[in-house]
Amino acid sequence: MKTVFVLTALAEIAMLLALYLAGRKHVLGGLKRPYAGPRPLENAPRTAMIVPITGDTPAVRAGLESLLAQDYPNLRYVLVTRDEADPATAVARALVRGRDDAEHLLSGPSAACGQKNHNLLAGVAAVRDWAEVYVFCDSTHVARPDLARLLVDPIAQGKAPISGGFHRVVPLDASVPTLGMLNVCLFLHSLQPIRAITQPWGGAMAVTRQLFEEHGIAQVWEKNIVDDFSLGPHLAKRGIRSWPVAEACLDTPLKSVPYSIWEDWLTRQLLYLKFCTPEMWIGSLAVVWMFSVPPLLAVFGLLGAVTGSADASWWVGAVACYAAGFAAVGLVFRTLSPRPIGFWDWTKGFFASPIITVWCYLRTWTTFTMRWRGIAYKVTWGGRVVEVIRG
Structure with a gap:
């Protein structure tokens, strides 16, 4: 568990830094x-x-x-x-x-x-x-x-x-x-x-x-x-x-x-990915893994530290290092913002982004229907519309 946490946390931070540099x-x-x-x-x-x-x-x-x-x-x-x-x-x-x-x-x-x-x-x-x-x-x-x-x-x-x-x-x-x-x-x-x-x-x-x-x-x-x-x-x-x-x-x-607008917008973008390029949608599981595993293991590790079933000193130190590293990457991305945003406000938004992304990705697994502007579309692979539902 410790090894998985360290490797996925490092991979997540490295991926985001590479994206920033690119x-x-x-x-x-x-x-x-x-x-x-x-x-x-x-x-x-x-x-x-x-x-x-x-x-x-x-x-x-x-x-x-x-x-x-x-x-x-x-x-x-x-x-x-x-x-x-x-x-x-x-x-x-x-x-x-x-x-x-x-x-x-x-x-x-x-x-x-x-x-x-x-x-x-x-x-x-x-x-x-x-x-x-x-x-x-x-x-x-x-x-x-x-x-x-x-x-x-x-x-x-x-x-x-x-x-x-x-x-x-x-x-x-x-x-x-x-x-x-x-x-x-x-x-x-x-x-x-x-x-x-x-x-x-x-x-x-x-x-x-x-x-x-x-x-x-x-x-x-x-x-x-x-x-x-x-x-x-x-x-x-x-x-x-x-x-x-x-x-x-x-x-x-x-x-x-509202959170609902953010979720619906991001889910819609990921549904387009699912329908039109399913191979990229499946490949995105690697990103979802990197976004989800470190915070989940951090929570389990800290719970174990509190209950005495895990090495408290190791988990507290490791999670603190991960949080600090992720926050530092967030500050790097803050330099791309078109307007200045305070440190704490930016950090909250940056930490929430991968969590909501994972949630929205999981939502795409349960539907082949796209809803937009009061119209529902049943869609199959390749993005082909098989039915338009109005009302």
Whole structure:
């Protein structure tokens, strides 16, 4: 038991430090290189920004306003909602009114894929004969004015036919769920520059029309639960990886996040992993093992020390060293936070993050149903939707 505790604790800390070192430069890229005004772009291919929307919240309004203020010189906007009943429809129509470079579409309800995919495909169909590049963005994050330019740059330069950004949680309070979501996003963000495993993020990615059509992306999306988790593996099988753009990072301001929202959001991300890349989902058991075993053995060891059935001095010292080491790693990750957070608040959020991650991972073993925005989807392997349940 002692040996297992020491080895797994060291492995957990080493894994997190390796993740930090792999992603530090990339994560800080957007923070250290903020928007500096319009700049020349030698080759500006005709680009359409397609934004699926649902709901009417302050986050949606702020996100849409930022997306509709891009400095890209050759850009058309397509905002897509499901139907008249969606509160986002009135918002989208008001925002595009009087603009020659923007339009709003109704996609109708999806019957065989995630509603987001259905909306995206409706947007693609509307600009297929005009656009050379599609930029896909979520509506709930705040974008810098040069987001489209940043995403199209590597494509225009011939570096890759697909590029992607990510998002950072901007904590507006120091609650554990807010900081927990910030930490999980930092972990995922740190994986982005590792091109051998990186996945495009649907909230900010650009794809050439040629790639989209030649590799049958529409045929993948029209049967799948999600856009990015299905696109990444589909292209990886063909030797195509997304080009990560550090500066193309959107802001996600959060405050007063309930634990239930944190759990549901993280469970949903892990369900996408389960459905679309089951081999990676199974492989994640190694991470779950490293996250769960050290704290569990620490609790058992301390209980044994209290009851006299274990070596009290060894366990108290070992657990103290583990807690100190884990807290130190947390302080390292704190340097990636977009806002300063106090030591104790950050430490609570950092210690809670692996615990909630393990819990959410375990939740994914009991379901093949994805629930999102009032719609339930029954999903099978590969992310294929087998039934859409409304109401």
